[in-house]
Amino acid sequence: MKEVTIYDIARETGVSPATVSRALKNNPAISDKVKRKIKEKAESMGYRTNTFASNLRTKRTDTLGIIVPRLDSNFMSTVLAGIEKVANENGYNLIITQSFESQKKEVSNSVTLFNSRVDGLIVSLSSDSTDISHFKRYIDKHIPLLFFDRVCNRFDCANVVIDNTKLGYETTMHLIAQGCTRILHVTGNQNCNVYTERHNGYKTALLENNFQYDPSLVIETGLKIDDGSDIANKILEMVIMPDGLFIANDACAAGVMSVLKAKGIKIPEDIAIAGFNNDPISRLVEPPLTTVNYPGYDMGEMVAKLMINHLKGISDLNMTNRIIMKADLLIRDSSVRK
Amino acid sequence: MKEVTIYDIARETGVSPATVSRALKNNPAISDKVKRKIKEKAESMGYRTNTFASNLRTKRTDTLGIIVPRLDSNFMSTVLAGIEKVANENGYNLIITQSFESQKKEVSNSVTLFNSRVDGLIVSLSSDSTDISHFKRYIDKHIPLLFFDRVCNRFDCANVVIDNTKLGYETTMHLIAQGCTRILHVTGNQNCNVYTERHNGYKTALLENNFQYDPSLVIETGLKIDDGSDIANKILEMVIMPDGLFIANDACAAGVMSVLKAKGIKIPEDIAIAGFNNDPISRLVEPPLTTVNYPGYDMGEMVAKLMINHLKGISDLNMTNRIIMKADLLIRDSSVRK
DNA sequence: ATGAAAGCGCTAACAC
DNA sequence: GTGTTAGCGCTTTCAT
Numbered sequence: 001m002k003e004v005t006i007y008d009i010a011r012e013t014g015v016s017p018a019t020v021s022r023a024l025k026n027n028p029a030i031s032d033k034v035k036r037k038i039k040e041k042a043e044s045m046g047y048r049t050n051t052f053a054s055n056l057r058t059k060r061t062d063t064l065g066i067i068v069p070r071l072d073s074n075f076m077s078t079v080l081a082g083i084e085k086v087a088n089e090n091g092y093n094l095i096i097t098q099s100f101e102s103q104k105k106e107v108s109n110s111v112t113l114f115n116s117r118v119d120g121l122i123v124s125l126s127s128d129s130t131d132i133s134h135f136k137r138y139i140d141k142h143i144p145l146l147f148f149d150r151v152c153n154r155f156d157c158a159n160v161v162i163d164n165t166k167l168g169y170e171t172t173m174h175l176i177a178q179g180c181t182r183i184l185h186v187t188g189n190q191n192c193n194v195y196t197e198r199h200n201g202y203k204t205a206l207l208e209n210n211f212q213y214d215p216s217l218v219i220e221t222g223l224k225i226d227d228g229s230d231i232a233n234k235i236l237e238m239v240i241m242p243d244g245l246f247i248a249n250d251a252c253a254a255g256v257m258s259v260l261k262a263k264g265i266k267i268p269e270d271i272a273i274a275g276f277n278n279d280p281i282s283r284l285v286e287p288p289l290t291t292v293n294y295p296g297y298d299m300g301e302m303v304a305k306l307m308i309n310h311l312k313g314i315s316d317l318n319m320t321n322r323i324i325m326k327a328d329l330l331i332r333d334s335s336v337r338k
Numbered sequence: 339m340k341e342v343t344i345y346d347i348a349r350e351t352g353v354s355p356a357t358v359s360r361a362l363k364n365n366p367a368i369s370d371k372v373k374r375k376i377k378e379k380a381e382s383m384g385y386r387t388n389t390f391a392s393n394l395r396t397k398r399t400d401t402l403g404i405i406v407p408r409l410d411s412n413f414m415s416t417v418l419a420g421i422e423k424v425a426n427e428n429g430y431n432l433i434i435t436q437s438f439e440s441q442k443k444e445v446s447n448s449v450t451l452f453n454s455r456v457d458g459l460i461v462s463l464s465s466d467s468t469d470i471s472h473f474k475r476y477i478d479k480h481i482p483l484l485f486f487d488r489v490c491n492r493f494d495c496a497n498v499v500i501d502n503t504k505l506g507y508e509t510t511m512h513l514i515a516q517g518c519t520r521i522l523h524v525t526g527n528q529n530c531n532v533y534t535e536r537h538n539g540y541k542t543a544l545l546e547n548n549f550q551y552d553p554s555l556v557i558e559t560g561l562k563i564d565d566g567s568d569i570a571n572k573i574l575e576m577v578i579m580p581d582g583l584f585i586a587n588d589a590c591a592a593g594v595m596s597v598l599k600a601k602g603i604k605i606p607e608d609i610a611i612a613g614f615n616n617d618p619i620s621r622l623v624e625p626p627l628t629t630v631n632y633p634g635y636d637m638g639e640m641v642a643k644l645m646i647n648h649l650k651g652i653s654d655l656n657m658t659n660r661i662i663m664k665a666d667l668l669i670r671d672s673s674v675r676k
Numbered sequence: 677a678t679g680a681a682a683g684c685g686c687t688a689a690c691a692c
Numbered sequence: 693g694t695g696t697t698a699g700c701g702c703t704t705t706c707a708t
Contacts, residue, residue, distance in 0.1 A: 053685035391701035
């Protein structure tokens with residue numbers, strides 16, 4: 001299956017390959033008449049640009065690499081939808097990979113994408129990523145690097161986040177305002193900024209209200225729906241049960257809630273509950289779950305725009321350290337008493 | 339930022355570029371000693387293959403193109419997780435695009451991916467795709483094409499599906515067995531095989547039980563959570579309310595259920611409900627939702643394996659027409675009476 | 677077992 | 693406004 005090249009078009013139209021190349025790239029030096037003729041010929045001959053030959057010359061790929069912990073979470077797929085939209089509008093392709101929350105896989109993905117010569121790399125770290133030296137090669141080659149959501153604070157690189165600490169604080173304050181005096185916090189891997197920060201916000205709110213910060217009231221878990229059942233059972237076995245729960249994501253919160261309700265706990269009367277993310281699930285559980293509206297789609301758009309504007313020379317990622325996006329506490333019935 | 343090439347390695351190691359190329363590709367003609375020396379040098383010099391130069395020669399990209407309606411649904415992201423895993427294990431990259439349920443976008447995506455010279459294309463059609471001539475170019479160039487979930491029956495091309503008709507039938511039979519005599523069906527765009535087939539299964543089950551098939555008991559909708567509210571309100575206004583609902587996806591079913599319950603309808607006593615997909619949401623609503631377990635992750639793996647095995651010459655996609663994967667009715671409390 | 681050399685298809689500096 | 697030409701870095705025949 002022989003591919004049509006610009007040489008074939010040049011021959012057929014009686015111009016040089018260079019003219020064909022220019023015409024197809026809309027180079028203003030070529031007259032409109034010639035351009036039209038060449039484009040028509042290209043179309044009729046079934047020509048398609050050979051991106052490899054082109055990339056080989058220009059040393060650009062118009063491709064962005066993405067590494068995320070998992071694709072199959074509502075938050076991540078929403079972010080990706082946002083990234084894809086912007087990338088597509090700007091003629092960029094995406095190569096999307098997932099680390100499955102494993103640093104080892106993250107390293108291998110980062111190498112693969114590096115070898116694919118992506119123009120830029122967008123990353124949300126796996127929860128066990130302590131060492132991030134695998135990204136050094138990008139920095140060395142001046143390939144722009146941008147983190148979002150799960151970022152590394154010990155690494156001076158542009159990133160887009162929400163203020164997890166503040167939102168953890170506000171969520172906890174809200175529970176306290178509803179009369180909770182014994183608030184249990186369910187958190188994720190403490191290596192992960194998003195979870196430690198929410199945890200810190202929780203702690204600050206407690207101390208500010210003269211409550212004890214009791215480590216036995218903090219449970220670290222995988223935050224899956226099924227982890228929720230285990231946690232609910234732990235809670236039910238406690239000598240003194242908590243009267244408030246701040247759970248670091250909605251899926252897990254929904255899992256907890258479902259078991260607690262089945263055991264006759266009244267929500268929010270016996271236990272008030274707040275989650276995080278504004279996952280669609282949060283609106284459907286009963287009572288609807290108080291949560292934090294995490295603007296995933298907007299974050300995806302923001303991240304892609306930052307990267308692409310940098311690549312186009314419109315702005316400079318290196319001048320940015322961190323962008324904090326707006327997110328709000330969304331109060332629903334699962335936490336409102338009275 | 340100068341890239342290291344095989345010429346640089348050749349110079350440093352005192353061999354020819356051809357030998358370097360062979361050594362790095364593990365060509366058996368090269369002695370182990372030389373291989374080791376070259377590989378070490380390559381490593382120490384920070385060499386990375388230039389895939390463009392390589393692709394330009396070999397005319398392969400080791401990249402699969404994907405077109406899906408949307409990324410941000412649980413089912414799709416689960417499928418993609420499965421595809422990504424297999425692709426990655428086999429050294430393939432993915433370029434993922436979404437059509438946003440628009441044929442126009444689907445066409446433009448198919449062109450982009452074609453021009454990116456993907457080795458193969460995996461597609462789940464947008465709901466308004468009637469004409470699929472935009473894929474002809476792939477067939478003409480013998481680029482393997484594989485559809486899944488949303489496929490086109492009028493187009494003779496390999497595809498992976500579940501038996502939607504059968505499952506629609508079984509779900510409806512189950513509702514009938516629970517004593518429902520007036521079953522309303524909520525379906526999606528009737529241009530879409532998955533929805534027409536589920537719809538047909540519903541119809542068959544009714545007729546087989548000597549119920550009338552009443553078109554006024556079939557509602558076509560976008561199947562989003564929020565569409566669920568509208569539908570619930572429509573149901574509440576009906577002169578004779580249905581006593582069973584078969585809803586073509588779980589998100590919408592959860593939306594319907596939430597409003598019905600709020601209006602005091604007892605589920606399953608007043609109305610029994612069944613959804614479709616086994617979305618995580620189905621386990622968390624109350625009562626838990628009867629649904630069809632749609633094995634998205636497995637389907638992703640299956641699809642990727644089929645494509646990659648074809649590309650590797652292990653098997654031949656052209657000999658396959660359709661693969662029907664197993665899926666089962668998952669009976670939960672939302673439809674079980676007494 | 678290794679080297680020489682041609683060429684994949686495109687772009688851009690330079691020439692006219 | 694258009695043509696000439698020289699590579700981009702790799703693979704692969706053919707030769708030794």
